[in-house]
Each structure stands twice: as C-alpha cells, then as structure tokens.
Amino acid sequence: MQAAGGVRSLAFDSKAKLHLANGETIAPLTIAFETYGALNSERSNAVLVCHGLNGDQFVASPNSVTGRPAWWPRIVGPGKPIDTNRFFVICANVLGGAMGTTGPTSIASDGQPYGLRLPPIAIPDMVRAQCMLTEALGVETLFLAIGAGFGGMQALQWASAYPKRVFACATIAAAARQSAHNIALMELGRQAIMADPDWRQGGYLAHGVRPQKGGSVARMAARIAGQPAADVRARFNEARAMERFAFAADSEGLERFDANSFLYVSRAIDAFDLAADFGGALANAFKNAETRHGVFAFSSDWRYPPDESRAIVRALMAAGAEASFVEIKTDNGHDSYLSEEPEFEAALTGFVDAAAAARGLALQGGRS
Amino acid sequence: MSQLELVHPVPAPQSAPRGDHGVIALMVGEGAKALDVGCGDGALLSLLARERRARASGVELDRAKAHACVARGLAVMQADAEIELAAFPAGAFDTVIFSRSLQGFRRPAAALREAARIGAQVIVSIGNSAHWRSRLHLLTKGVMPAPPGWGGFEQLHRWSVRDFATLAREARLKVERAAPMSHGRPGAPFAKSLWRANWFAEEAVFLLSS
Known part of the structure; x- marks a missing residue:
C-alpha cells in the first residue's frame, strides 16, 4: 500500500x-x-x-x-x-x-x-x-x-x-x-471532447495540453442532468435575459477533469444493461x-x-x-x-x- | 470507551394488536413468507415478524405510510398494489394478506385472483355491512350507515360476510376458515354459521385457498 x-x-x-x-x-x-x-x-x-x-x-x-x-x-x-x-x-x-x-x-x-x-x-x-x-x-x-x-x-x-x-x-x-436520453447527453460530451483540437487524438498529456473546451462541455452535460428541471430553466432564462446563447460556464474542478477518463467511464455507463x-x-x-x-x-x-x-x-x-x-x-x-x-x-x-x-x-x- | 447501546429498528409496540391482526397472525404459518397488501403503518408486518418469525413484506400506496415503514426497517415498497401484484411470480409467497384493505381496491375480484396466483393462501379481513345494527339503521333511518372509521381509509365496496363469500367463490377461491369478530375481538354471538355471522359479526377474517 x-x-x-x-x-x-x-x-x-x-x-x-x-x-x-x-x-x-x-x-x-x-x-x-x-x-x-x-x-x-x-x-x-x-x-x-x-x-x-x-x-x-x-x-x-x-x-x-x-x-x-x-x-x-x-x-x-x-x-x-x-x-x-x-x-x-x-x-x-x-x-x-x-x-x-x-x-x-x-x-x-x-x-x-x-x-x-x-x-x-x-x-x-x-x-x-x-x-x-x-x-x-x-x-x-x-x-x-x-x-x-x-x-x-x-x-x-x-x-x-x-x-x-x-x-x-x-x-x-x-x-x-x-436510458437513451442519458446516452444522448453523454454522447454530446464525448463528441465535444473529441472535436477539441487540444484532445490530440487522445494524446493530450504527451503534448502538455488539455482539451479544456470540450471537457467543459462534457462536464456541463453531466452536471445539468443532475439538476432539477426548474434550475435548468432558470439558468436558461438567465442566459437569455442577458442575450447570451449559452449558460454561464462553471469551471469548478475543471482543472482536475480528465477527458479520456470521461470517455472511458461514460461509455461504460452508457453500455450498462444488467438484463442483457x-x-x-x-x-x-x-x-x-x-x-x-x-x-x-x-x-x-x-x-x-x-x-x-x-x-x-x-x-x-x-x-x-x-x-x-x-x-x-x-x-x-x-x-x-x-x-x-x-x-x-x-x-x-x-x-x-x-x-x-x-x-x-x-x-x-x-x-x- | 464509547458507550454501547442496543438498536431496535422495530420498536416493540406497547399496545395489544388490532383484533383482525391477532386473528390473521394465528392463520399465518411459523416462518412463512408473507405479503401484506396495503400494509399501512406496518403494525401487522411487525407482529408477523415477532410472533410468527415470518418473512413479511408489504406494499403500501400511501407514500408517507410506506416511508415510515421503511424507516422502521420493514421491507415495504411504495406502490399501487392494483398494478404491482402482477409483477410477482406465481407462488412467490406462502400467504398474501389483505387486512381491511381489499375494500379499497377498484377491482377486488381481480386482486383476489392475483393474490391467489402469487400466494398459496390468501387471508382477507373485511367489515360486515350486514351486521344487525347496520340493518336496523337502514331499516329505520333509510340511509346507509357510515362505514367503520378505519383511519381515513376509503372503502369503495361495502360487503356483507355472505357477499364476500360469494365474491371469493366467483374468484374460484375456497373458504378454508372464516373467523367472525365483534368489538375488535374474535368471536361474535350466535355466529355458528356464515348465515348467522352475517347478522352478528362486525368484522370477519377469511382464510382462502385456490
């Protein structure tokens, strides 16, 4: 140990x-x-x-x-x-x-x-x-x-x-x-990570960079899903009132977020089907x-x-x-x-x- | 040294069991696997676990009551039994119990048949609407007497002892035993037969089998 x-x-x-x-x-x-x-x-x-x-x-x-x-x-x-x-x-x-x-x-x-x-x-x-x-x-x-x-x-x-x-x-x-709607949310996160040029085909650690933008989208998708519907609406209305297209990003803990780990773990969750x-x-x-x-x-x-x-x-x-x-x-x-x-x-x-x-x-x- | 204390997840109730519960407990076999449909506050579940060492679970529609049961450590699911009974496999239980609950079912005959499918025996306790006092009330006043005040429980069906016997027969169930009750205790005057119990029992507990 x-x-x-x-x-x-x-x-x-x-x-x-x-x-x-x-x-x-x-x-x-x-x-x-x-x-x-x-x-x-x-x-x-x-x-x-x-x-x-x-x-x-x-x-x-x-x-x-x-x-x-x-x-x-x-x-x-x-x-x-x-x-x-x-x-x-x-x-x-x-x-x-x-x-x-x-x-x-x-x-x-x-x-x-x-x-x-x-x-x-x-x-x-x-x-x-x-x-x-x-x-x-x-x-x-x-x-x-x-x-x-x-x-x-x-x-x-x-x-x-x-x-x-x-x-x-x-x-x-x-x-x-x-469920399919959970898979859909996680899929958007995965695609955002992979579309980030800093992902470097998964090799970002060797290049000393992190796919921050894609990672923040992936984390946002996971966090939004945990929030009550009323809060999601409130965040949307708040952004709309400020004539913004997107929710205010929350960057808390983002520096520790690992994009590849998200890809692996979220795919494992999406594949879960105990009855299969x-x-x-x-x-x-x-x-x-x-x-x-x-x-x-x-x-x-x-x-x-x-x-x-x-x-x-x-x-x-x-x-x-x-x-x-x-x-x-x-x-x-x-x-x-x-x-x-x-x-x-x-x-x-x-x-x-x-x-x-x-x-x-x-x-x-x-x-x- | 920290102090040690015994944990009693199911505190022993101080009061005597409700009349029909006492009768039902006598009908449930030692160590039986029992399902209490409409288990309410879980009093019967505790009694069965304590007195009969039964593996007793319950289904309860009322959210607050079901949660209180789980908080007391009883195996209870908050669900509409009218839908959920169909999810149980055949022969899952030794005994399925409706303690003053069957009269709240929209389709009691269907529920009885489901119960007979998932349990080897079915126990039902009902209030008797043909008790002589009820008859006199209807005869003299011309209005239906109020159903017994069972904790705000809504009775969709009013049955006499003989009505229920007919219902059980139509559900192709055999009445093994019928226990008349009055004043919350087993027994009723003159209730030697179903016909007499229909006059003198305030409640009745039926043990049915298919």
Whole structure:
C-alpha cells in the first residue's frame, strides 16, 4: 500500500491481472481508495460506497489532491446514516477514473500514459476491480453496497455478480439500464471532447495540453442532468435575459477533469444493461439471491426517473428478493441524494439499521 | 470507551394488536413468507415478524405510510398494489394478506385472483355491512350507515360476510376458515354459521385457498 501524492492506493502485483469482460487483461492494477472506521473482528461490517461519474473516493473526507470537501457528508460519517463509528466504509476510485486508480492517465509499461491504449472497460470490470480491493483488505462479504446514479449501477452489479458477498444493497436514483436520453447527453460530451483540437487524438498529456473546451462541455452535460428541471430553466432564462446563447460556464474542478477518463467511464455507463446477460429478463439477474435491497428514487429526477427504479423493484419482486422501495417527493432532481432530504435520510437509516440488526451488527458504536 | 447501546429498528409496540391482526397472525404459518397488501403503518408486518418469525413484506400506496415503514426497517415498497401484484411470480409467497384493505381496491375480484396466483393462501379481513345494527339503521333511518372509521381509509365496496363469500367463490377461491369478530375481538354471538355471522359479526377474517 502506498500514499503517493496524498492519494492512498493499493498496487497489485502484475501477476494479479484484472480480467475484463471483453477478454483482455489489465496489469499491473492500481486502485486508489479511502477507508473510514474499523473492520470488526468478524469482518462483517464493511460498507462499499460507489461514487458517481466524475466522482472520487473522498466520500467522507476532503479530497487530498484538490482540497474539495467530502462529497457525501450527509450520509457517511460519525453518527450519519452510514455511521463510521459502526461500519468500515470503503470508497474506491473507479477503474478508468482519474483519481489514482488505473485509467487512461496511468503510466503504462512503456513509461507513457495509457491514453486510448487502455482496453475498453465496462461496469462489471469496475466491480471486479473493487472486488479485488475488498479481498485484499480482508473483506470477504460486504455488509452493504451503496451508490447513487452510476454508483447505484455498480451496487446493483455487485448484488447480481456476487450475491453471496453482498448482504444488503442500496440503489439510489439509478437504473438497471442506461436510458437513451442519458446516452444522448453523454454522447454530446464525448463528441465535444473529441472535436477539441487540444484532445490530440487522445494524446493530450504527451503534448502538455488539455482539451479544456470540450471537457467543459462534457462536464456541463453531466452536471445539468443532475439538476432539477426548474434550475435548468432558470439558468436558461438567465442566459437569455442577458442575450447570451449559452449558460454561464462553471469551471469548478475543471482543472482536475480528465477527458479520456470521461470517455472511458461514460461509455461504460452508457453500455450498462444488467438484463442483457440474462436474456433480457432483469429478474434473472437476481435469481436465488438472499441480498436485501433498498431502492430509493426522487420524484423530480429526470436523469434516472422513478419509473426506472420501479423497474428494478419489479425485477427484485419477481426474483423473490426482499426489497423496499421509496420514492421521495422533492424538487431537487437527481442530485437530491446530495442535498438535505430528511425523508430520504430517515428511510435510508431505517433500511441500513434493519439490515445491520439482521446481520447481527446490533451494537452501535457510541457517538463521539 | 464509547458507550454501547442496543438498536431496535422495530420498536416493540406497547399496545395489544388490532383484533383482525391477532386473528390473521394465528392463520399465518411459523416462518412463512408473507405479503401484506396495503400494509399501512406496518403494525401487522411487525407482529408477523415477532410472533410468527415470518418473512413479511408489504406494499403500501400511501407514500408517507410506506416511508415510515421503511424507516422502521420493514421491507415495504411504495406502490399501487392494483398494478404491482402482477409483477410477482406465481407462488412467490406462502400467504398474501389483505387486512381491511381489499375494500379499497377498484377491482377486488381481480386482486383476489392475483393474490391467489402469487400466494398459496390468501387471508382477507373485511367489515360486515350486514351486521344487525347496520340493518336496523337502514331499516329505520333509510340511509346507509357510515362505514367503520378505519383511519381515513376509503372503502369503495361495502360487503356483507355472505357477499364476500360469494365474491371469493366467483374468484374460484375456497373458504378454508372464516373467523367472525365483534368489538375488535374474535368471536361474535350466535355466529355458528356464515348465515348467522352475517347478522352478528362486525368484522370477519377469511382464510382462502385456490
């Protein structure tokens, strides 16, 4: 284990190859991650938090590279729904990400960044890499896999691929399959990046430049999709009132945005279709699983609308899985999972606490 | 050393269970997989988990009630059962329960048939609109008596015990047992037969099988 440049990471031996779904391998593999809390002696209290697109592993502590604050402080931390006094929380930068895990910015064996030479990756590959990490950390079974949006897709993939290794699964504002309108938004981002002359056919790092313009469009597309419809209209009207054609750009964190990483990860998300490997029947993805599921959706989420969560719940019901489903009424859109939503937090806490009691984790660490 | 405390995600209710809940719990097998359709505040789900060690899940239309259930750690989905029951596979449950909820369905016979498809047995509790007091009320006043005040629950259908027996028969379900109730407790005076229960039971709990 090493802590290079303030990022804690685990470098696997080059013999420990990551086998990708398309038949290729990645070695050596490095996974950057953060942990919070302590693993208990039964190793039964591990929680894996899966981050979203353009997210990072700093779920409950400030990003040591960018200095940005923790991204999910309302949910993960001491005394929070995912109580770090009680659970051992792991959050890893996804495969293909740009915060220390092997991705297009990583240095390949020839001493140059991978760039577009990194093999295509898919969400099942990301989950397999996370599985290698949890094994290396001595965790055989996760108490909980949890994520929102793209993170929720990873959590679902965990529950489907490793049913015996996931005791409970919380899927928030997600879908079992990327919708066409999400693909369309991400496609515009990808095309903007590739149309930027500074992209240099993916080789911008070697030229010491970054496709800032294309990258800012790609990031804007992803961010707009997270905002409530009312905010999108307000931003548009604001621009129109100033006789501008475009929204005011937000450049926050843009210097850390990696265009190639966006290409790889967004393509993996767009390709996600959990039912595809099961003859198109999503219920078969959860067959005979004992995992307890909590599915949460937000009424004003137009990126992953509640109906897509309902489809997950129906499949879980059809598979005979124990599932809870709540649709939170809110105006905060997809990003509600990051905002103050007491109803969501209460439901999530109830789900987590009941699962913990069923797992024999009834003892709660004292609040500090 | 931080202090340790026990977590009770489902706090034990202090009050006695609602009458029909007590009867239903006796009809549900030990360790059964049960679905409570229209589970409300989840009181029956808690009772079944506690008393019968049942693996009980619920469906509830009311958003606030469903959320409260999930917050209490119960496996409940907020959904319109009239649509969602069709999503369950055949034989998914040992028991499917409508506790004072079937009278709120637009198409109760269809719901009963769905329930019989997904569960080996179906338990239904209903209010009896042919109780002698209701009959007297209608006879003397000429207006329908108010339905029992069940927490603002809207009854779309008013049935007598015999009406429901007919409905079950039309849904091709067999009445295995029928428990009359009065004053919120099992039993009713003179209710030795369905015909007499129709006069003297305020509520009834039916155990049906296909």
